[in-house]
Amino acid sequence: xxxxxxxxxxxxxxxxxxxxxxxxxxxxxxxxxxxxxxxxxxxxxxxxxxxxxxxxxxxxxxxxxxxxxxxxxxxxxxxxxxxxxxxxxxxxxxxxxxxxxxxxxxxxxxxxxxxxxxxxxxxxxxxxxxxxxxxxxxxxxxxxxxxxxxxxxxxxxxxxxxxxx
Amino acid sequence: xxxxxxxxxxxxxxxxxxxxxxxxxxxxxxxxxxxxxxxxxxxxxxxxxxxxxxxxxxxxxxxxxxxxxxxxxxxxxxxxxxxxxxxxxxxxxxxxxxxxxxxxxxxxxx
Numbered sequence: 001x002x003x004x005x006x007x008x009x010x011x012x013x014x015x016x017x018x019x020x021x022x023x024x025x026x027x028x029x030x031x032x033x034x035x036x037x038x039x040x041x042x043x044x045x046x047x048x049x050x051x052x053x054x055x056x057x058x059x060x061x062x063x064x065x066x067x068x069x070x071x072x073x074x075x076x077x078x079x080x081x082x083x084x085x086x087x088x089x090x091x092x093x094x095x096x097x098x099x100x101x102x103x104x105x106x107x108x109x110x111x112x113x114x115x116x117x118x119x120x121x122x123x124x125x126x127x128x129x130x131x132x133x134x135x136x137x138x139x140x141x142x143x144x145x146x147x148x149x150x151x152x153x154x155x156x157x158x159x160x161x162x163x164x165x
Numbered sequence: 166x167x168x169x170x171x172x173x174x175x176x177x178x179x180x181x182x183x184x185x186x187x188x189x190x191x192x193x194x195x196x197x198x199x200x201x202x203x204x205x206x207x208x209x210x211x212x213x214x215x216x217x218x219x220x221x222x223x224x225x226x227x228x229x230x231x232x233x234x235x236x237x238x239x240x241x242x243x244x245x246x247x248x249x250x251x252x253x254x255x256x257x258x259x260x261x262x263x264x265x266x267x268x269x270x271x272x273x274x275x
């Protein structure tokens with residue numbers, strides 16, 4: 001009796017698994033990475049704009065006290081809030097490890113930028129005064145934001161690349 | 166202090182990356198070249214500014230980390246685009262055989 005019951009259970013499990021497999025292949029195409037998320041696209045674009053504006057403001061007025069870390073506290077507070085919200089949103093999206101990693105790296109870069117600003121203050125110089133230094137910072141952040149957005153836009157399956165810009 | 170040659174340094178960074186990423190090299194080659202050049206240019210900028218006393222070692226290290234983060238982000242995008250390409254290829258292949266297979270088995274398998 002027990003061997004019949006065991007065989008029956010085993011067969012039932014196999015049939016169930018086959019049914020699930022058939023249902024999956026019939027219902028959906030495979031998906032290896034998360035779908036496009038418009039909110040992430042918009043929030044990353046906004047953060048990019050805020051960082052770019054911050055660099056431009058620093059460049060236009062590289063004098064104290066405007067150039068100090070303390071005078072730019074509002075930017076850092078907003079940028080920290082925005083990147084934390086983006087990470088939180090992207091942590092709950094399935095198959096989204098790559099974008100999540102990118103945002104964590106971006107958070108590190110924003111913290112490094114703040115650290116660099118504090119170092120500049122401690123050395124009694126204005127961040128933004130040297131055009132080469134600003135070009136390097138702007139280039140690095142622009143590359144990072146561009147890469148995050150490129151991947152997010154690529155998640156729009158079946159649509160033309162770059163659409164939605 | 167030895168002068169930094171961006172072209173030589175770019176090649177050294179690119180070759181080191183190639184050694185670590187042999188399997189994926191064909192797909193990431195172009196991106197790796199671009200990012201290697203950016204890192205080399207940042208190192209050149211750092212060397213000039215530190216030599217001129219315009220940048221401290223502490224600030225220099227932060228600059229390099231920010232540039233490395235940018236390169237990491239780009240390579241992560243390449244990884245993601247690769248996944249999407251694989252996904253597209255599999256789904257396209259399935260669509261191509263869909264009608265034939267469904268007719269052959271007599272029900273909608275795919």
